[in-house]
Amino acid sequence: MRKELRLTVNGQPYELYVKPKTLLVEVLRNNLGLTGTKRSCESSSCGVCTVILNGMAVKSCSILALQADGAEITTVEGLANDGKLHPLQRAFLDYGAYQCGFCTAGMLTSAKALLDENTKPTEEQIREAIDGNICRCTGYNSIIRAMTAVMNGEYKEEK
Amino acid sequence: MLIEGKFTLKAPVQNLWNFLLEPGTLASCIPGAEKVGAIDDKTYECIVKQSVGPISVRFKFTAVLAEVDPPKYVKAVGRGEALGKMGTFTCDVIVNLAENPAGEVEVSYQTNVNIVGRLATFGERIMRAKAKSVGEEFTRNLQEKLKGRTDG
């Protein structure tokens, strides 16, 4: 039996009817077509499914969609502003902070969640923010350099 | 996953051997055995349920007496599945009966349980945690069963 679910995703309100067993990542990808958020490990370890829910980074594969009822969610698609890339996205491009790109959406949302909470994190805090996101390609350092560059104010938000 | 155990009984080895080979003796000692049915005099069908906290799995398998060397050695082979698409399951059990100089019989068994599939991937920790207590319970069950049949 389906239940009502209301969410705001990337500023857009939605009203859906979902089976209770539906996961948040399934709603985002299958119901709303926002496939930027990925799904992979089935054990809550990899972090590719990370989204920002009510200002907090969460693993959307580990949350029942109905638990997000009434929430405001930002996915990777919500980072760019009117076609202009977010500073984090520009830094990731400049610093080569991705190779296959599979972990990237999760890295960006984790990074954004950190930035929203703490504009001047230490290196340790930066590393901590992504310790729930696994990358198989880059060895993490380019990702940390990109994040550090943004936190140091090297990138300004494009208006 | 290796599970083994042993115990000693004061009884004639031939009696123990006969009871060991009786229909379903071994199978009915398996902790959590819900159903043991004979298909022929060497083959049994078994359903075993094991639980750890809120997690429970049912195994459905066929056990065959594969090798016998009276009255010392028997080997049984089990093949089946973990119900609910949780994986497949194979298991070899060897039971040895050895008479010692004091006229007692040392009963020892080793079983190699191999589980492949989702239960193995996700439940490995849980199964290993359970293996020890399952082994201990099986040893107790077998000991009680054989003792009960050879006393008086």
Next chain:
Amino acid sequence: MINDFDYIAPKTLKETLTLLDQYREDYKIIAGGQSLLIMMRQGLIKPNYLIDIHGISELNYIKTDFKKRLRIGALTTHRAIERSPVIKKSFSVLAEMENRLASVQTRNWGSIGGNLCHGDPAGDPAPVLIALNATLTITGVHGERNILVEDFFLDYFETVLEHGELLSEIQVPTIPSNTGIAYTKFNVIESDMAIVGVAISITLTSKDGHCEDVRIVLANSAPKPMRAKQAEDLLRGKKITDHLLKKAGEISSDEADPISDIHASAEYRRELVKVLVKRVGEEAITRAKKS
């Protein structure tokens, strides 16, 4: 694959208790679901009814009472505990433990009560709470009962919670003076569960710096979080020397009953207990002297 289940999300504790009574055996309670959902996705747990208590705000709080005891609502997230100024100031070992629990995303949604009720012997909160001599309140339709955290666990994934009951609060008594408490866990990847974890609380006498009381608690070394009581007896009442701590580590290692799995063998886990008990013991003493 998750099975199909019926779902209900009560908004108050009272509503929840009525539901628990109504559904008797058939249900599972979900809080943050950070432990439960993994097992449901893997097909290990298949409840027919899921009672979602995540939205019960009355169980989400951190406060101190007039006795300066810390009282934490069962639905408080790990992240809230990690960052609570009150806890960082007066019960800092809790904040330190939470900081190492899983990763940020899990801490943002998972609750300390859910973690305890899941009953995983590798869990981080339990050994620290036991070292702190913490208690729990269990609430059911017919009333409340209080229990020490160390008496809450029965076996792997099994607690004393009966059907019709839920965990509502955790209480931590004030830490006595001259007491130091420390926790560490050994893992290969940051954000992994403990391969072995050790929490130790040491209280020194104000007179001569001898050990007045000690609690040594091990994680993932037995079917449930365990106190290494023989090792504790060795230290209690004595002046703790380097040699004595080393011995305590060895005795704890003998008391432990770990399994072998893909992360480590039982022998390696015993070795970890031996080393970590000494290391954490030293840290606890340093903190006790400073306190």
